[in-house]
Each structure stands twice: as structure tokens, then as C-alpha cells.
Amino acid sequence: MTDGESAVSTSGDAVDPIPDLRQRSFFQRWWEGFSIIFASKTAMVGLFLVLFWIFVAIFAPFLTPYTPLEQDWKSPNIGPSAEHPLGTDELGRDLWSRLIYGARVVLVVLPISEDLWIPGGTAIWGVIVALVVGTALGLISGYYGGWIDEITMRLLDAMMAVPIILLYLIIMAALGASAINVVIAMTIVGTPGIARLVRSLTLDIRTREYIRAAETRGENPWHIMFIEILPNARGPIIVDAMLRVGYAIFAMGTLGFLGLGIPPPSPDWGSMVAKGREFILAGSPWAALWPSVAIATLVVGLNLLADGLREESMRYQ
């Protein structure tokens, strides 16, 4: 433990003297890590965009008088007005309400079935599950090396050789359209990249003295992998995960656009764009415009946040 934490301090915040670390609580340390965001303007802009979408997603029911499914067959495809700030879609549903409820599915809730949902958005869960699987595979490969490494990495390389969008299409066409299947598809597609990253970090870290020390102490390999190596690799993994949430949102949009994402009438951004697209040339661009803007701002926000974090954390290295 001792060696691990000192390593964190050198990579994270070199200014602090090492002894101080021990007296501070977990939250204090977490906050210190987090506060580097404030040092970067890029990260702040990103954070603002992301927090905006998280806020509207969480408080969606209080931000609109409509439900995302309520149809008004007398007023389809109208532009922004006092009643409907962003206009309505082809079935007369309020676009603002669909947009913010759509943000919920991305960031805040994962609909398992019609009536059951769990917290954590579809994109978030997709990244978390991929992260867990990819990290485990990467640690095992990197730490053990040898034929385990060869087999795992060649299999993952084979998966990476398949174009991502094709892999998504194959998986979704095989499994059928649902939020859970989107998570499964993201996991399968995201795992190889994460595993490669974690493996390369592991290869580096396992040569350090504190790993040798732990081995000499006789710690079992799992302890070394998850307690000694993983926490020291977290910086790049977090930045990578941040970017991956962005990719995941893109992937959700693409799948929805191709009719393979979360089935209608769920306010899925990708399928909103796909449906609205039919009306662009007919003179009602709103239904396609807003969800495109939403996807763009959220993904740009996440990328800025990740970039800012990386810049700041690299500064003292």
C-alpha cells in the first residue's frame, strides 16, 4: 500500500509532501485530483457542457410540461414557438421534452425493460462494463505475459481488425434492438482498446520496485494486479474512459440512426435524427437539428474535459 500511494502522489501532484497524504481523507484526495479541472479552461468548458446535459437529464420532469411520448396529431412538424420551445416532431411530440428525456437514456438511466430501469446511462454503462472487462484482460495479459498474453492479445487484435461500425451492426442485428444489447455491443467493441491500453501500462508498472517488493512479500497475483498496479495506472484510464463515453454516445447515435438502437418510441437521439431527416427537404429541419446539436455538444464537452484533464495531469510529469 505504502509504495502505491507514494507513486500516486508523484504522478498526480508532485508539490505536496508525501507525509501529508496519510492524514487526508479519501474525499479530500479525490477532490484534489478533481480540482485540476479548474486549472484548465478547456476542461472547464467541457465540464460545463457535460454538467448541462446531466442537469437537464436528471431534472427532465421539472423542465417541461410534456412527456416525451405525448402525441398531438393536430400539430406535427412545427417550428419553435412559445408552447414548444424547440418545436414538435412528425407525430406532434415536443422536441425539447424528447431531447432532455433522451439525455436521460444516454447519461442517467438504463432502461432494462419497459417498466424497469437502473441508474447510470446507457453510454455510461457501456463504458463501465467495457472498462471492467478490458481492464481485467489487460492486467492479466500484461502481468503474466507469455502465452496468456499472446492468445489474449491476438484474439483482441482480431476483433480490432473488424471495422467498428461493422462490428456494431453485426452484434445489434444478431441480438436485436434494446438498451441492454446496446451496452453489450459497446462492451464487445470497447474491450480490445481498453485491454491494450491497460496492458501497456501494466508492462511498464510491473517493472517497478514496489511490485518487486510486493512479490517478495508473497502477495498473490490478484492482489498485485488490482491493488498495486491498477491504482497506479488510473490516470490514463480515466482520460481514456472519458473519451470513450463520447465514442459511446456517437455509437448510440449511429445505431439509433440505423434503426438498430433503442426501439421507438423511446426518445433516442440517433433515431430522432433518422426520423427527422425525412423532413429536412420538406422544410422542417428542427426534428433532425436539435438531437444532432445535442449529440455534438455532449461529445465535444466530453472530449474537451478529457483533453483538459490530460493536459493538466501531464504538466508536472
Added chain:
Amino acid sequence: MKGSKDIHPRIVELFDQLQDGRLSRREFIRYAALLGLSAAAASQMIGLPWPKSLSAADIRRGGVIRVATSVQKVTHPAQFSWVEPTNILRQVAEYLTYTDKNNITHPYLLENWKASDDLKTWILNLRKGIKFNNGDEFTADDVFFTIKQWLNKDVGSSILGMMGAYLDPNGIEKSDAHQITLHLKKPEIAVPEHLFHYPAMILNHRTFEGDFIKAPHGTGPYTLDVYKESERAVLKRRSDYWQKGADGKPLPYMDGMEFFDMGDEMSPRIAALRAGEIDMIDLATTGGTAAFQALKDYRGVQVKPIGTAQARVMRMRVDLKPWDDNRVRMALKLCQHREKILGLAYFGQGLLAHDFHVAPVHPEYCDKQIPEYNPQKAKQLLKEAGYPNGLRVNLALGSEWTDVVRYGEILKQDAAPAGFNVVLKTMPTSQYWEKWTEVDLGVTPWTHRPLGTMVLNLAYVNDADGNPVAWNETNWADPEFSRLLNEANGTLDVDERRKIFCQLEQIQWERGSIGIAWWQNNWQIVTRRVQDSQPHPTGYMLFNQTWLSEG
């Protein structure tokens, strides 16, 4: 009239009905044409002027029309399963009959046809003096050869499913050089309509060896110059075509036709039409709602609507729970807010429908009052059927048919008050076609057919062994319905047929297996310079008379 030997005796009866006012003029022409009287002669009988062609001075010869379509791989015309390739090749090879936009069928490569009183023997008299574009003369041998191809199991033509039910290969007789006699196994009135089914192109028996592109010898007004899959097809005018134009010279007026494959996306085609880079978008199978929306008010573009019997059919498998209970089926049918569905799913471009598969454009259509949206009654029916707490059902939808998806979304919303929880299962359209007869609840697109009996025979009866026919996707068959339908199949008197159809429609509404909320309009979309082009309910391009104005 009664003395004329060439006229089918039923025509005389029809004429009497017309004079009694029991038959409209359109119906008279239709049914007289069915029995072999040319539409022009029928028009003369009722004193209706046959629409005259334009005077020769107005018509400009020359020019090449450019059409956006999909240029698919084709080999044997009898195997066609999409309309687009037929729209290219129907300008090269032709059909024995043709069904016009009013669903009236006329002789075409036939001079006329004669049906026996029992409707079991059909004599087809071929037009004389027609030549294929390679110089061969068109004779009964070609027709004999082509019909044999349709009925050959190894060819695998969809015509076999239609004509195979009443015609065996040994029932085709070549009576003389320009006459074919068909001996049917059972009475059938739709023979002329079937002869215009899109794979029924007449082939040259001397040169055809299974691949039409290699030997593109037809009787049509154009010859095939280039056919490159997924790229383009180029047709050139031939100078010795058998039909004459208004100026007395052979048709066609245009020098050629060019077809461009512009992929599956509609927006580049719309943009190309707006820019004047193409003259027409072939909407035969792609569905025209997007193009209609984008171009309906666009200057320089003509959008010509036509009513059809084309529908999105919500079909329920009656051999699977819960749809084996008619009360559940009726409950879901009552949950259709038809006006809203037509307005939102199809932009109001069509007619409201009544859950039976007979459309107002069919001559035997019997008018019925459109049912109201009634969730209370639907809830009551569900309760009686044993689902007092509601029912969860999966609705299979092809996601590329955007109007079908809208239909599903509206149904989900409107069926909720009745207790239905409709879960929409969207899938790529190709995947839907893999299991369209298997899903318990789904929405299947059905294309237009000119006679009311045609779809009913295809989809709502059992075969001789008591199994559902191949396209009976709901496994529904009703003894009374089948008996009445058989009766209708052999009844020519329109009044009598309509009486039977009133009962058929009532049965299908009361205990049938389908919901149909609306009948779709189709559109022909061409630029202003395209003249004398008619929209067709099945999207066929019948362009012999079409010409291009300046600019």
C-alpha cells in the same frame, strides 16, 4: 349488339345493367374489356368519347429522359421480384395485356381475348405483324414458350404461384400461328390481369437462353444499349415499332431513356430532380412519402397522385395466442384512430380503410362506414377475453418503412387506454421479410392489385389440403369466407359480385385477422418537361406516348 358473334354473351348482360343504371360507365368498360372487347369499342357502345390523343403538331419528337432508379442484377424476366428492373426492361420487352391507371385491363400484344361461358377456356388472339427488335416475327410460339417458362418449377417464377393454381403446362395449346388457347383447371376471371403481372414479359423463343441481358430481344419501342448493374442502363429508340404516334410515324417520341442507379438514399435523388439533372424518380418500391413531402410545392416539378389498393397491413397470427381469440383482435382493431394514423403516418395522402383487404379503387368494393376509434369498447373486449389487467404484445416493424414505424408509434399510444401495452420491435426491413409470416403481430406492406379477388385469394384462404396458402401470413381461413370468395371468383355480374363482396368485407371486418387503417396514394414525380406521362397504381412506367417539351 345481340347479334354480334364476336362479343361475349356476358357483355350483353353487362350492357343491360349499364342501361338500368346498375353499372357505372367505368365498370362497364372495365368488365367489357375483361371479356375481350377493346376499351375503344366499349366506349363506343356507351357513347363515351374515347380520349383522343393530342394533335401531332403539339408533340415534339426527340430528347432523352433521365430516370433515377436502382439498376439491379437481372437475368430471367420471369424471376423478377422487384418492379424497378421491369420499368427499365418493359420498354424493351412487352406484355400480352396492360392494366391502365383506372385498373381497366386492355389487350396489348393480344388483338383480343375470348373467355368461354364457364370461364375455363381462354382464347388469346395475338396481334399480327409485330416484330422483335432483332427482326424475328412475334408468333404464338413465343407466347407458348414464355408461358411454359412461367409454369416451369425450375425457373421459379412468382407467376407460378398465381397461374399455377388454375393452369397446368399441358393446358396451354397453340391453336394456330397467332392463337393460344388456355384450358384452365377451374374458372378464373383475372387471367388478363395476370398476363400483365410484372414478370410476365414476352420473350423471343428463338434467342432467349435464360439471360435477357445477353439477348435483349423484345417487341418494345426501345432497344437495350447498356445495362450495368448498380450503375446505369441506356435504351435507344427503335425505328420499326408496331405502335404509331399521333403524327402517323412509329412511336416512341423520345430518342432514348437513361436510368441511373443513385443508391438507396432519397435525398440525392430529390436534389438531382430539383437541379434538373434527372427528369424522374422511380418510386415503385422505395415509397414516395419523402419525395412527395420535399417536392409537392416545388416549381418545375409535377407531382401526380394516384389512389391505390396498396396498404400497410397490421396482421395477427390467428393460430398463436392471444390472437386466436377474435375479441382480442377486434380490440386492437378498435384502437386504431384511423384519421390520426392517415394524417401523421401518411400525411393525409390516401383514403381511410376498414380492416378488410378490398379498396375503394376495386370495382367490386362495397362501401362501408369507417369504424370509430373506441378504446372503451376495446377495453371491454379485452376484459371479456380474460385480460382485465391489460395485455402486453410485441409488434414487429421494418425500421426503413418510416410510415410503418409512425403507424406503430401511434398505435402504441392510442391502444394504451384500452389496456394494450404494445412493445415496438423494430428490425431492418430485410430481417422483417425473413420472418413476415412467422411473427404473431406485425405490419406487412401489401402492394396494389387491380382486382379485389386477387389479394383475398393470395392471403386469406387455405389450399386444397387445408393448409394456409404460401402468403397467408395470418393463417386465417374461414369456411364461409372461402365459399363466398370462390363464388366471387366465378361471378362476372358486377352487382352480384358486389353483393358477395359486401358479405366478404363484413366477415373480414367481424372476424378477420388484419387491421388496415388507410389506403396509400402513390405518386409519379417528373420534371415539367415530361409530357403525357401517367401515374400508375403499381408504379409501372408506361411511357410509349411520353414526350419531352423544350428546355
